Amino acid sequence: MSDRPKIFVKPNGSIRVTGEVDFVDADGKVIETKENFSLCRCGQSKEKPFCDGSHRDAGFQG
Ligand code: FES
Incomplete structure (x- = not known):
């Protein structure tokens, strides 16, 4: 069982995603599952x- 995903917006940087997340295409088909990126x-x-x-x-600032 994976951790519940969380999203952190890093000051002046990226959006950090922790936990397991499915990437889906326009039809909703899972094309990849990734964790911590x-x-x-x-x-x-x-x-x-x-x-x-x-x-x-x-x-970058934001
Ligand atoms: S936020 Fe890191 S390369 Fe764009």
């Missing part, structure tokens, strides 16, 4: 939708 919210990541740390070099 960060989503980009600065728009600079080369690995979208995931954060690759580029927000630091970009000086």
